[in-house]
Structure formats: C-alpha cells, structure tokens
Amino acid sequence: MKISHEFEVERPIERVWETFQDVPTVAQCLPGASITEEKGDNVYAGAVEVKLGPMNAKFEGEATVTPDHSNHSGSIIGKGVDRSGGSRGSVDVEYRLAGIGGHTRVFVEADIKLSGAVAQFGRTGLIEEMSRRLIDELVYCLHSKLDAATPEEAATIEAGDVKGIGLLFSSLVSWIGSLVKRLLGRIRKTAP
Secondary structure, three states: OEEEHHHHHOOOOHHHHHHHHHHHHHHOOOEEEEEEEEOOOOOEEEEEEEOOOOEEEEEOOOOOOEHHHHHOOOEEEEEEEEOOOOEEEEEEEEEEEEEEEEEEEEEEEEEEEEEHHHHHHHOOOOHHHHHHHHHHHHHHHHHHHOOOOOOOHHHHHOOOOOOHHHHHHHHHHHHHHHHHHHHHHHHHHHHH
C-alpha cells in the first residue's frame, strides 16, 4: 500500500532538518514508537505498537535511516514482526524537505507491506486513516518540541495516543460516506 503525505512546519528548513536528524526525538513524536537500541551506521532497533480497532499489534524490528544532507531528503527502511499475532510488516519511506520562506514543507511517501492478521485491516482503509492521524500527531509534537523554551522541556514532549476504536469509527464513517456519494451519483445518472 502506497501512502503520500505533505505537511508544513512553521520553522526554517535548517532547523527542521536538524530535528529530523535526531532519530530518537522524531521517534518520540510517533505514537506507539520506541527505540530500544542505536546499533550504529544509522541502524536502530525498536518497536511500533498500533491499535487497529479490536486488534493490538506490536512490531519489533529494525530501521535503517539514510539522510541525504545535500538535498534535505532521505529514506527509512524498516521491517518488523508482531510475535503475538504472527503478522509481519515492512515500510520503505522517502522524505524530502523544501524551504518556503521561513517555513518548511515536508513530503513523505511510504510503501507499506503487511502480512498476517493485521493485513486484513488494510483493506478497510483503516491503515490510511491511521497513517493520516499519525502524521497529524507527528506534526503537532514536532511543533511543540520546536516551540519549547529549553532542550530539557523539549525532551519531555512526546506524542499522544492514537486510539484504535476512534480510527475504526472514522474509517467506517468515511466508508459509509463514499457509499452514499456513489449511490447519489448513480441516482443522478438515472434521473430523467
């Protein structure tokens, strides 16, 4: 499943780029993410815990972060296994920053591959909705860290939870909305 996002951070590109290079800080801004070990050579061991409706999954694995300083871009390649549910996941992320005046536009493209029980939720649009909410929380958290008065204050700021039941409900509402739109479109086509 391919997902693309764009968002704007109200800070100069150099400041945002500097923050993106601090992988543990960025991980603090992703709900459910934790880094358990810095292995060197931009390789990190960690976990991502997600709640998808009634299902909980904790993917444990590794991610390799490769920045390209000259272009303010980079990639993240990660793989993980949910040992309790038998699901597997991998993600290949490409990101790019663009300076616009005193602001920074961030472009993210991710290719997510899931197998096992958790893959069933990808078919409902729940993964896309969860991705959107995770990005929203990431942006809010990064803004808060960048606005902090001291480095100590910034270190205490972490992402909030993204609730699985809320995601399931909003995904269901989106799905019903798309059905209604299609039905109305068909009615309009057949109306005299």
